[in-house]
Each structure stands twice: as C-alpha cells, then as structure tokens.
Amino acid sequence: VEGVASRDIMDVFDACQIRVSSGSACSSKVTKSFVLDAMGLEEWRSGSAIRLSFGPATRQEEINEACVRIQQAADALRNSCLIVADTNNDNDAQLDGVVQLKYDDHCCYLIIDREAREIAVVDPHPALAGRIENIVSCQHYRVKAVVCSAADSVMSQSIELLLPILIPSQSIDEYDVFGWPKTATGLCDVAPVECEDSVIGCISIGERRLFRVGTRNPVYVLSESATLKALVHSDFLFTGAEASPQTYESFMSENTLICPGRDPEHHLVYTPCELSGDCRVDDGVNIPIGDTDEFWHRKDLVIVDVRERQEHVLTDLPCCAEVINVPLTEVAQFIHSNPHLRERDIICLCRSGNRSQVVANVLKRHGFNSRHLLGGLALLGAPAA
Structure with missing residues (x-):
C-alpha cells in the first residue's frame, strides 16, 4: 500500500483480528521485506508490504471473513488520512495542537490549529513527506511554514521537497536555508517572557505563535493562544538534534515541554527538570x-x-x-x-x-x-x- 508503512497496516489489521506479517517468518521485528528488496522492487514496496499466509487447514469461510475485515481495515486507513480518500468521516480531523511523527529516531512535529485550518511543520524528514502531504490534503490546511533546526543534507532535502508541494504559491527564494519565511524575521506582536530578547521572528498558527530563537541551528518556541500585548509563555520548545541544552535552558519555564529532534529511547517529550537531573519517578507502572x-x-x-x-x-x-x-x-x-x-x-x-x-x-x-x-x-x- 503505497505511502503506508507496514507497521501501520499491521496495527489496523490486528485491531480487526487479522494476524499477518510484514516479512518472512524468519524476520521477526523487521520493518521491511528483504525478499522484495532482493527481487529489485521499489523501496516503498518492501516497506509497505504485508504477507498473508495460507495453509491446508485454512477454510473458505475464514478467507471470506478475512476479506470483509480487510475491507474494514482499508476503510479505517482511509478515514485516518493514511490513504487519501474523499471522505467526511476522517479520524485525523481530530488532530489539534502538537503532533509528533517519527522516522527511526528522527522526530518531526506538526503544529495544527484545527479551527483556523492552519498548520506548520518543524523538522520534517523526506520519509515522512507523503504522510504530511496526505494530512494537509485531507484536511485542506493552509501551511504557514515548513522549518528545520539544522541545515544538513537531510533537512535541506526535506525543505526542497515539501515547500513547493505544501506552499506552491510562493517561491523557495522567499525562505532561508532553514525554511523560515524571510518576511517573518523582525518584530512580533507578542513574545514569550522566557525568551523575549532572543526572539528574531514569529509565525502565527491560528492564535498560537511559533517563535524562532537563534540563527545557527535555531530552536523554535510555541506559545498557546496569544493576543496583542498578551503575556505568553514558552509552552513547547522544539530543540532539533544539534542544539545543546545549554543553548536553550534559559528559554524555558518549569512548565515548558521539550520536544527533541531525536528520540532513540522513546521518551517522546521531556520536562525541564530532566535536563538538570532533578526528577524523581516512582517505578511500578x-x-x-x-x-x-x-x-x-x-x-x-x-x-x-x-x-x-x-x-x-x-x-x-x-x-x-x-x-x-x-x-x-x-x-x-x-x-x-x-x-x-x-x-x-x-x-x-x-x-x-x-x-x-x-x-x-x-x-x-x-x-x-x-x-x-x-x-x-x-x-x-x-x-x-
């Protein structure tokens, strides 16, 4: 299924009580099919493939029931925007606020204002481009920005790939190497109290504001609802993979949620006290x-x-x-x-x-x-x- 990872297909099949695999029986926990790779097929086919096994004990009634459930799984995938479809029953229509997408340990963030139908993308990865495009297309979002925190080859490729697709009305020359709109550099109507002097520009996503802090390997700060002259705080901090804690710890309050650029240990989101090592957590979950x-x-x-x-x-x-x-x-x-x-x-x-x-x-x-x-x-x- 092009554009849908095997893992996503397996999860929804499992919810329908269909037991399948993404590869051969001797490839436990492998996310793609080395058999399809060896056959020379396109990479997306081996990463989006499902293997269904049949045996002499398989009955026609089981196959018929499986077909019904596979159709249910397909409908659920369409309704989630994982497969683009013309539908009003869209599960991703409920997305609002900060959404984290991952590719391996790379973290990409979507900042969505559902009511305003606006979205910004922070640190996209080329492998997530299809998923992001599907969400934008399904929900008819207006894309306010596609920005990154480093100017390496992966980030540059993501910006060059997504900007013409998501914001076709504007030239890529209107953005800097981080994807930051050149028109967004300058004074903002508000700034977080934690980093007011360090902000070099902002973008509105509905009533939220996304602030850029720093010029080299910038970090991004998101406030919640902001109005003219209102007191706003650093609610979310998107650090990227390159910035060290010393460069952004002064931009945080005790309630700031720190969204990492890489997350190999599945921490998802950090607290400020974790940077200082002062957190104490009970076991027994x-x-x-x-x-x-x-x-x-x-x-x-x-x-x-x-x-x-x-x-x-x-x-x-x-x-x-x-x-x-x-x-x-x-x-x-x-x-x-x-x-x-x-x-x-x-x-x-x-x-x-x-x-x-x-x-x-x-x-x-x-x-x-x-x-x-x-x-x-x-x-x-x-x-x-």
Missing part, C-alpha cells in the same frame, strides 16, 4: 493480565487507549471508566492540555503492551499517576462486559 477485573468495572479511572485512531475505532472497550484515545503522536499535547488529570488514576493500554508502557512511563515522568496493561489487549482476550 505494570498491571499483570490477571489483575484486570478491578479497572474494567471502576468508574473513577481514566483509561488511555494509546493505539492509533484507526485501531481505536475498530475495537470497543467494555469498561465503565472514561476512555480517551491518545496515540503516541499526540502525547505531548495531551500532557499540556490535561494537567487536571494528574489527580486521577490512569491506565494505559494498547494491542501488545509495548506502546502503552512507553506512554505510561512518559506520563509518570510528567507527574501523572499512570500504569499500563502488561501484555495488552492481545493477551487479555474479550473481557466480560
């Missing part, structure tokens, strides 16, 4: 499979389903608690928008327990009382309603 009865029937819990929306909509969770769908891509914005949930007991869950463990750990580091379902929904089976 796991909930064994045998201890699930209590939270299926507790109304005071918050259950955070961290699967992607196209998975979430395919599976009902028979529980009494409040359920919130928070994919990994939206964790940073969730933390910023829901400080009141720090007082609630939170259970994170996903298909296998891998993603939910990541999110539970992230929330715990940011002061939430979070645990996760060890082994995930795949091992749990269907709980009693």
Whole structure:
C-alpha cells in the first residue's frame, strides 16, 4: 500500500483480528521485506508490504471473513488520512495542537490549529513527506511554514521537497536555508517572557505563535493562544538534534515541554527538570493480565487507549471508566492540555503492551499517576462486559 508503512497496516489489521506479517517468518521485528528488496522492487514496496499466509487447514469461510475485515481495515486507513480518500468521516480531523511523527529516531512535529485550518511543520524528514502531504490534503490546511533546526543534507532535502508541494504559491527564494519565511524575521506582536530578547521572528498558527530563537541551528518556541500585548509563555520548545541544552535552558519555564529532534529511547517529550537531573519517578507502572477485573468495572479511572485512531475505532472497550484515545503522536499535547488529570488514576493500554508502557512511563515522568496493561489487549482476550 503505497505511502503506508507496514507497521501501520499491521496495527489496523490486528485491531480487526487479522494476524499477518510484514516479512518472512524468519524476520521477526523487521520493518521491511528483504525478499522484495532482493527481487529489485521499489523501496516503498518492501516497506509497505504485508504477507498473508495460507495453509491446508485454512477454510473458505475464514478467507471470506478475512476479506470483509480487510475491507474494514482499508476503510479505517482511509478515514485516518493514511490513504487519501474523499471522505467526511476522517479520524485525523481530530488532530489539534502538537503532533509528533517519527522516522527511526528522527522526530518531526506538526503544529495544527484545527479551527483556523492552519498548520506548520518543524523538522520534517523526506520519509515522512507523503504522510504530511496526505494530512494537509485531507484536511485542506493552509501551511504557514515548513522549518528545520539544522541545515544538513537531510533537512535541506526535506525543505526542497515539501515547500513547493505544501506552499506552491510562493517561491523557495522567499525562505532561508532553514525554511523560515524571510518576511517573518523582525518584530512580533507578542513574545514569550522566557525568551523575549532572543526572539528574531514569529509565525502565527491560528492564535498560537511559533517563535524562532537563534540563527545557527535555531530552536523554535510555541506559545498557546496569544493576543496583542498578551503575556505568553514558552509552552513547547522544539530543540532539533544539534542544539545543546545549554543553548536553550534559559528559554524555558518549569512548565515548558521539550520536544527533541531525536528520540532513540522513546521518551517522546521531556520536562525541564530532566535536563538538570532533578526528577524523581516512582517505578511500578505494570498491571499483570490477571489483575484486570478491578479497572474494567471502576468508574473513577481514566483509561488511555494509546493505539492509533484507526485501531481505536475498530475495537470497543467494555469498561465503565472514561476512555480517551491518545496515540503516541499526540502525547505531548495531551500532557499540556490535561494537567487536571494528574489527580486521577490512569491506565494505559494498547494491542501488545509495548506502546502503552512507553506512554505510561512518559506520563509518570510528567507527574501523572499512570500504569499500563502488561501484555495488552492481545493477551487479555474479550473481557466480560
């Protein structure tokens, strides 16, 4: 499926109870097919392929049912903007605020104002260009900027690739090497109190402002709603991969969320105290499979389903608690928008327990009382309603 990674296809197939693989049986945890690579096919085919296995015990009824469920999976992918479609039932229409996309350990950020239908892109990667273009096309967003924090070959390639596609009405000469609009350099209507003297320009995304700080390997600061002469703060800091903490620690408040340029350890988003080493986090975020009865029937819990929306909509969770769908891509914005949930007991869950463990750990580091379902929904089976 061109433009859709095998992992995304497998996740939504799994939500439909279809068991498939992205490669040969001897290639556990490999994200692409070396067999298709050896056949000389285009790279996107091996990275977007699914292997379905048949055997002598496979019955026609199972094949017929699988076809029905594959169609459901395709509809869910279309509705998520992973596949462009003419549809009004679009899961990605719910995106608002800071969205993190990843390619390997590279982090790209979309800053979306859903009401204003505007978007800015920070640190895109060429491999994510199709996904970004799909989101913009599906939602008919006006792209305010495509910027990067370093002028290396990968970033330059991303800017040269995306700017003509996402902002075709403007010439690439109207931007500097970081993709920053030359017209955005100068005075802003507001500036964060933490870095007011260091701001060299800003871009509006709805009522938010994206500020550029620094000229060489710049960092970007995002405020929430800003109005003329209002007091705004550094709510999000996009550091890129090159800047050292010493160059931006003076731009932060204690509530600033730090969005890294690279994230090999899946921390997703950092707190200022983590830079100084002053954070203390309790262990014990796991909930064994045998201890699930209590939270299926507790109304005071918050259950955070961290699967992607196209998975979430395919599976009902028979529980009494409040359920919130928070994919990994939206964790940073969730933390910023829901400080009141720090007082609630939170259970994170996903298909296998891998993603939910990541999110539970992230929330715990940011002061939430979070645990996760060890082994995930795949091992749990269907709980009693």
